[in-house]
Amino acid sequence: MFYHIFVPLIGKFTAFNLFKYITFRAGYAMTTALLFSFILGPVLIRMLERWQIKEVINDDGPKSHLKKRGTPTMGGLIVIAAIVVPTLLWARLDNIYVLIALFSTVWMGAVGFLDDYLKVRLKLNKGLVARYKLAGQMLLGCIVGGILYYNNAHDQYQHMTLIPFVKNYAINYNHWLIYIPMVTLVITATSNAVNLTDGLDGLAIGLVAISAGTYAIICYILGRVTTAEYLSVFYIPQSSELTVFCLSIVGASLGFLWFNFHPARIFMGDTGALALGGALGTVAILTKTEILLVIIGGVFVIEVLSVIIQVGSYKLRKKRVFKMAPIHHHFELKGWAEEKVVIRFWIIGFLLSIIAITTFKMR
Secondary structure (H helix, E strand, C coil), rough: HHHHHHHHHHHCCCCHHHHCHHHHHHHHHHHHHHHHHHHHHHHHHHHEEEEEECCCCCCCCCCHHHCCCEEEEHHHHHHHHHHHHHHHHHHHCCCCCHHHHHHHHHHHHHHHHHHHHHHCCCCCCCCCCCCHHHHHHHHHHHHHHHHHHCCCCHHHHHHEEEECCCCCCEEEECCCCHHHHHHHHHHHHHHHHHHHHHCCCCHHHHHHHHHHHHHHHHHHCCCCCHHHEEEEECCCHHHHHHHHHHHHHHHHHHHHHHHHHCCCCCCCCCHHHHHHHHHHHHHHHHHHHCHHHHHHCCHHHHHHHHHHHHHHHHHHCCCCCCCCCHHHHHHHHHCCCCHHHHHHHHHHHHHHHHEEEEEEEEC
């Protein structure tokens, strides 16, 4: 919004020239998101407490988590608002990538909100039936995939995916029957992975902040013709504006972490986890880095794999590989303090993000 208001006035006020720079707008978007979270957080916490919107802790989880019962949930509303508002203020609203990213975030937030509402307010233990939740995720994937497949914004890279460590080669999805299912898979898998990881105070939101910060760098690189050519990667002009969106996620995540770190005053619930997962998956698709997302979100991948391994092992051999899945609970039951698990997983996530960035040079 600010771009469209102030840039036309550059001829009269040269100071408004700052609004042309993505770095300026992205930095202030992150700051706005952070402050927005700080201001909205205490207000929403009091409202949720007054309305009795409190987390339901399952008895089959770690016993140490029973003390968290009654903590306000659906705090993802803070995160979504702190992403959407700064992005609308500081990003160019004529950029289709920004609009798609915002749409995906709000859509998945709505699916998560419905799930949380059914669990917390209507006391339905399982919340939204799994097949309906999956249907919502897949429908979003079909919409995003359809828009991108039939839109010429990608130019020659319209249906391609970058391959890490490989130069001048990419996967080309040259048919909608391949491309749209791929987009659907990425969005569905990423949203579920973040949701599955959201089991310890601050764990998922911290990893999202690291991943979004990494994608802010990637979006900026791919959106600059000189850096894209130098690194032999796709030049995607519209992707640079996603830097504003990604840093809004970083600011919103850090702001929410202020209230969510152990001992958490509020949980984000499916409302926030699904929205953030959908946002990361969509950015990966828009920047043609779906494979790189596996590295950037490596901890999310490990969490999902631990559940698959645990379930598969128990069904086939009636034995458990981990003390409990997802894997963060395994380390809890081994005696690690919750903060220790969270911080070490953050460190792993940070290292994986550095590796992901270096792949642009190691080609």
